[in-house]
Amino acid sequence: MKARVCVLENFGQPLVEKKLSIPPLQPGQMLVKIEAAGICGSDVHIWQGEDPRAKLPMILGHEGVGRVADVSGAKLTVDGQRVEIGDLIFWNRGISCGSCYYCTVAKEPALCPYRTVQGINVSLMEPPYLNGCYADYIILPAGVDVFKVPPGIDPAVLVAASCSGATAAHGFDLIRPGIGDTVVVLGPGPLGLFSVALARDYGASQIILIGGSAGRLKVGQEFGATIVLNRREVSLEKRCEIILDVTRGRGADVVVEAAGTAEALKEAITLARPGGTVLSIGSSQPAGTFEFDGYRDLVRRNLRLQGVWVSDTRHVFQAMHLILKYPHLFARLITHRFPLEKANEALKSMRQREAIKAVLLPGQDLSG
Secondary structure, three states: OEEEEEEEOOOOOOOEEEEEEOOOOOOOOEEEEEEEEEEOHHHHHHHOOOOOOOOOOEEOOOOEEEEEEEEOOOOEOOOOOEOOOOOEEEEOOEEOOOOOHHHHOOOOHHHOOOOEEEOOOEOOOOOOOOOOOOEOEEEEOOOOOEEEOOOOOOHHHHHHHHOHHHHHHHHHHHHOOOOOOEEEEEOOOHHHHHHHHHHHHHOOOEEEEEEOOHHHHHHHHHHOOOEEEEOOOOOHHHHHHHHHHHOOOOOEEEEEEOOOOHHHHHHHHHHEEEEEEEEEOOOOOOOOOOOOOHHHHHHOOOOEEEEOOOOOHHHHHHHHHHHHHOHHHHHHHEEEEEOHHHHHHHHHHHHOOOOOEEEEOOOOOOOO
């Protein structure tokens, strides 16, 4: 039995489709037939050689939903359900070691220095070889945390919960905005739209979304943004004025940088009120620098500056249940669907910002 996979052999070059033999499962492993694989912005950065974690050759794709084709030994979901052949499942993309300082003492497994993620830092040459979601099959390692997908949910709608959704949930879990807060979100991509939905669920009274795409800003209004500001039409000075006016001269209680640029983080610091919080979730790779005055910008304003690195199973759980609460809303994120053999087109659609979220659907006929 063979699996089709899309392999990144050289940065910046098209992925190469190959067929690999499916090896026998080792104890605790699962063979999963991919039903939907997300094209993440991180995939674009890896493809372009901008992520130092990448190990070539590799199968891209760390966001997946699939059906269990085989399982070696007993496997339970995070809430104790037995995993059976035929189950539709969703999983936490990262596997931490469980025994280092960050896993055991700090209780921050996302910071585990031994954390592995198929499709990001695991090569095609490492067992079990089927190590990414741009494929029709993946072998999940024994330590993976698994959720069963309830019936009636489009698998494509869930893929983003394992990365952008979980990362946003991690950030909000750290800062926990208060009821009635004003929250500003910079960047209307998947991270930013998840942040808008989370701000609404936390009880924010005003949610201001800033971005450069009129189409994405419109989707942001559907997600709960009360004010949208197009940065191509509204100057930085004017954006500051609007936010000061909304907050009676204070500035935003929480500002979420979800754009992944130094310019956006600099603006986020500018827009926060004294005593407020800046949450930076947008960068998965180096994004440049800017001038920062520790006294004027941070200390004198008593500002809280919170960075967020990836996520853990708790946050995947939170993101999944946010989607299950609003499935028709999150379906609006999925703007482009491709068969597996068009993975290169899918990557380009994300790189060129044509898609809010693109997904691969192996095995489905999308010709019609």
